[in-house]
Amino acid sequence: MKDTAAENDRNDDEIKIEMNLYLAFLISLVFPFAATANEVVHFNNFFQRYEAVGQSGVYQLKAGEVEFRISNRVVIKALPSLSQSEIARLDRNVVSITELYLAKDFNYLMIELTSPEHLTQIIDLLELHPKVLLAQPDILQLNRLSGLDRDIRRNETMVSEQIGVSVENTSMPQHAEPDLHILPEREAVRVAIIDDGFDLTHPEFTSTKVAFQYDTETRTLDASPKLPQDSHGTRIAGILFADRNGNEVEGLIPGATLIAIRQPNTWTSQTLLAFQVARLAGADVINCSWHSEWLLEPVRDVVHDLATSGREGKGIAVVFAAGNDGIVLAPNLHEASIEEAIVIGAKTKSGVKARYSNWGESVDGYLDGSSYLSTANKGGFSKINGTSLAAARASGVIAELLATHPEMTLVDIERHIRNY
Structure with missing residues (x-):
């Protein structure tokens, strides 16, 4: 009797899961935007931790009005002793590495990934590396910039x-x-x-x-x-x-x-x-x-x-x-x-x-x-x-x-x- 009751309970759970999935499917058809989860990316800037939330690649800082777009690239500040081969071995999603700015005591490099989905994963990984001093997404600011003379x-x-x-x-x-x-x-x-x-x-x-x-x-x-x-x-x-x-x-x-x-x-x-x-x-x-x-x-x-x-x-x-x-x-x-x-x-x-x-x-x-x-x-x-x-x-x-x-x-x- 206990086995039969347990089996009935499992069947009820399975039915509930199927119904919830079907309901979510119907909602996504009527309201496509509801099926899109918020994208979250976190990174440091001037020793402050930022968390940006966005959809479809457009992000906004929780604490400000700055809006920006990111892609599948990470910009890192590293010690000159960190080789590109070391970076490439960190994660199989690394596609290419490009030198951006080379100073005496540090280098800025750009890492291109297979997909933006791996940004948070690779940033977390890079921040733990002893030769990496900073890791940020490659950022395109969308707010109007000031300094010119248009109006x-x-x-x-x-x-x-x-x-x-x-x-x-x-x-x-x-x-x-x-x-x-x-x-x-x-x-x-x-x-x-x-x-x-x-x-x-x-x-x-x-x-x-x-x-x-x-x-x-x-x-x-x-x-x-x-x-x-x-x-x-x-x-x-x-x-x-x-x-x-x-x-x-x-x-x-x-x-x-x-x-x-x-x-x-x-x-x-x-x-x-x-x-x-x-x-x-x-x-x-x-x-x-x-x-x-x-x-x-x-x-x-x-x-x-x-x-x-x-x-x-x-x-x-x-x-x-x-x-x-x-x-x-x-x-x-x-x-x-x-x-x-x-x-x-x-x-x-x-x-x-x-x-x-x-x-x-x-x-x-x-x-x-x-x-x-x-x-x-x-x-x-x-x-x-x-x-x-x-x-x-x-x-x-x-x-x-x-x-x-x-x-x-x-x-x-x-x-x-x-x-x-």
Whole structure:
């Protein structure tokens, strides 16, 4: 009798399970979204543990408004002694490993996995490795970025904002790495511009010396605009490099050498690669007339390394736009909060801080951000303003300083900018 009762109980349980599964199936037909479970990814950033929840690849931090997309890639900071073969042996889902930024004391690498489903698993595994210092998903921030000059009244937007987010293009094409051996012998001061694309066929750039150009998205030696929205880089380049030929647009430093780097989105991996290319190409100054919505630790690490070890220890000047939100910059808010960067706000023609300009302890100086005519794609001209213009002007001032005083350290440069 007991056996029969137990068998009946089992049958009842099986029937309940089948009914629940059938009910779930019916619900999924009527409400497809109900069958989609939340995706959770956790990682560290500045020694704080973050948990992001999302659906269909779009994530949001529980404690903030930052939205981002991830793919099947992990960005790791590792000791130089960690070999790629060691990483490959950690998990069978590792497809490829790419170098992003190589410093003396650490390397940043990108690990591509077979599927985003394995992100949490591999991040947990990497965080336990004694030679891994940090592991994060490769992140594409979806919030509007600030620092450009599209419309100050609506907060200016940055490189990746202008072109929008490409949902389909969630992987980095594996093309040829930059061949830095083709560079000519070093001449003058080298200024790298990281922006959304450069129309270097413009007549105002006829005499511009271009040491190197690179596209971090396509991984090709071509930094030209790829989309109609890729227009900001051409204008920044005009402020610095337009010929002094008697036309209304005249560059601040046409005698300097340009390193043009197209970075059309905010994938962490592509940002790190952009800085690596600038360093390898011999940049003395790196102009970034933008900032992201949220500062990620890998970007801070790389800017710190450039500022402390670049130019044979004198420091590469990495210039960021403070942004146009009219707010005080909190620590670790975004790139304009980086202590080692040279952060530039905007002032008016009368010399007072512009109301729209961000400000705070991390801001090193304020330059004129009033509307100014510059070069535009397809041989045209367009106005530019805001902190992105001010940052470009600061890069020009720094380049002129280094042309006559190459021995100046980053501390000397910052002191000069604060008193400018």
